[in-house]
Amino acid sequence: MTKNIFVVGLNELNAERLKRLRGVEDVTFHPLLTPAQVSDTQDFDIPAMLEEAEARLDAFDGSIDAIVGYIDFPVSTMLPILCKKYGTPQASLESLLKCEHKYWSRKVMAEVIPDHIPKFTAFDPFDDDALSKIGEADLRFPFFVKPIKSSGSRLGFRIDSPEDFDYAIEKLRAEIRSIGEPFDHVLSQADIPDDIKAVEGHYCMAEQVIGGRQCTVEGYVHNGEVFPYGTVDSIRYPQVLSFFYYLYPSTLPKRVQDTMNEITRTIMAHIGYDNAGFNIEYYWDEVSNKIWLLEINTRIAQSHCDLFEMVDGVSHQQVTVDLGLGRKPDMPSGEGPENVAAEFFYRVFFNDATVARAPSRAEVEVAAEQVEGTRISSYVTRGSKLSDLPEQDAYSFAVASIWMGASKQSKLLWNYEQVMKKLNYEFTDIVE
Known part of the structure; x- marks a missing residue:
């Protein structure tokens, strides 16, 4: 019998990823709200979005077996409300807010892991x-x-x-x-x-201020049991706060990763978060051997999907879909074609600028062909202003992302340089 899964903010790229998951032969994925409404904007009318989503679900002639998402605010905060109304598995709104409300989150962390917070x-x-x-x-x-x-x-x-x-x-x-x-x-x-x-x-x-080597522990909770399943390194550009690339699997010592996993189990169980995916960002201060918990995100990291697919054999959207259907995730390990994988961020460090030239679709395809399995997303077009880009940090603008895998980290970095030689961006009206 066909199962119907509604995906909030579903786009073309993720629709293709979802088709490659395990155990989805009898699943139909339906879009619920558009990317333009929930991610390609900074105008979040949540009551209107909930009303539109509920109208679509109410009008659907069939079973509603799961409602899922892989996007941060506002999607992450709407999911518990929608899932509660339609009776599908998801963490409670209160447990989710104990993660997403940063002050409440720190107060809860102070109760059980006070030595790991600033x-x-x-x-x-x-x-x-x-x-x-x-x-x-x-x-x-x-x-x-x-x-x-x-x-x-x-x-x-x-x-x-x-x-x-x-x-x-x-x-x-x-x-x-x-x-x-x-x-x-x-x-x-x-x-x-x-x-x-x-x-x-x-x-x-x-x-x-806390710092050190930064990473993200991806995990989920199923029927009260916490499962960390992968750690991704977050590597910054030299001397700045902006990310250069995400690397999977992590290069941190196993003992450090094991301790992070234990902290993860402690805090997520204490919060009462259940039947949903999450990720937790950590620092390891190598000098003092101190582990700091930076923050908890109530979703899988979308940036890591291709990394898990390249190394483990399937995107970790497997976790989101399986939990949405009420089943324990069938997440493999080490079954992909690559030993390591990364998402690189090509950034410019301006206060603002206008894009004078951006690579054409054909040029992006030629660049991707330099290394087999590479995927490139270019986020700007000629004439666009960098300040109009959503979801940017305070110090730079990410104008493209490049996902690729390799046999080892040094080869990965060399491959990135070869790809970037084929991508030509130019800017004018630069505000330094």
């Missing part, structure tokens, strides 16, 4: 005394600030001086309500403690 406090960016209140919370320069709810690295800043803080506050005040207000709507649907209610959607976090 000093932190919440603050209102519209409070003119915010900096002094951060100081009263025993946070000194340098520290990081970020929204209590964001996606990617958007609106995250390292603060080394009062001038840095003023710059960050200007940016935060201008842009934070675009996520803060829709996040408030989600918070209003949940049963939240009073001290957390006081930290509204437009609030921010200040946190002690």
